[in-house]
Amino acid sequence: MVLVSSSFEGETDIMTMGWHMVMGFEPSLVGCYIWNANHSHALIRRSRVCVINVPTVDLAETVVDIGNCSGRDTDKFEKFGLTPQPGVMVSAPLIAECVASFECRLADASLIDRYNLFVFEVVKGHAAPSAIKASPRTLHYRGDGEFMIAGETTRQWRRRFRPEML
Template sequence: MREFPLEKAFQWFEPGPVVLVSTAHRGKANIMTMSWHMVVEFSPQIACVVSPGNHTFAALRATRECVISIPGADLARTVVDIGNCSGREVDKFAAFGLTALPASSVRAPLIAECLAGLECRVADTRLVGKYSLFVLDGVKAWTNPRRKNRKTFHAVGDGTFVVDGRALNLKKRMTKWPEFI
């Protein structure tokens, strides 16, 4: 083993794909790039960190709802560019050629070009003040059957990303929990 810089240790734990978070507030839809999230419960419940400096923070706090969308690896450059500008100044749907679709349970839009979307409502804000951590309950899930390539991409934390690779099917080795099969 070799010592590794503590401030970069998060790179080893980055849990899931880079996602897009859409909100709608004061008549304006916005999109934010996010990689700091985790599944908390199978229901599904998601915890995510949204910095108070982000335009999305105020919208999420005010409306208490959003959509988490999963972009494919083919959208990686667009997703990074979305993260490099602010919704305060830029209409990100127009600027990046993305299509906002109406969600059924929240005012925030789905993103047509993504692989999947999860409509969410804020379930808990007790850790927002201290950690900027929102806990979200998924209320409706969507998938895009037209997207044949289902590869996602994951942040390594230093401006590099990895794309999903070969899948391992170990279902026969898993404990059978009927509610999750």
């Protein structure tokens, strides 16, 4: 689960997002399903940028609540007590309480009308030292109101990888 933050002409918004995927490594591309009924859709389409923020389990209630209301008539940063931090490469704000944030620019708008699929290029990444040292306890949505919390990690199968696959 990630939180997508955006801004356009002084207005900011945040949405919860579970539907995303890697679409390329060089440049780093991420595909995001952003429903056209979401206010974030309009802000991101106009500004052509967003930030993908990674929350941990301590923010679980906030993540669900953010995904169950619209920023059309509320400031979600204020409502949920989150801290906007200026982006380095984009006009959208980072969420300071998240362990990692990826500043993104819209790389391909051709699938938005048909699929609500935004293809972003990650232009800058930020990660808290704690997230680099140890695996953060991230949230993963299984549908029907059920989440999985990241747990055990292992390098047990690492030697089976071809080097270029790492």
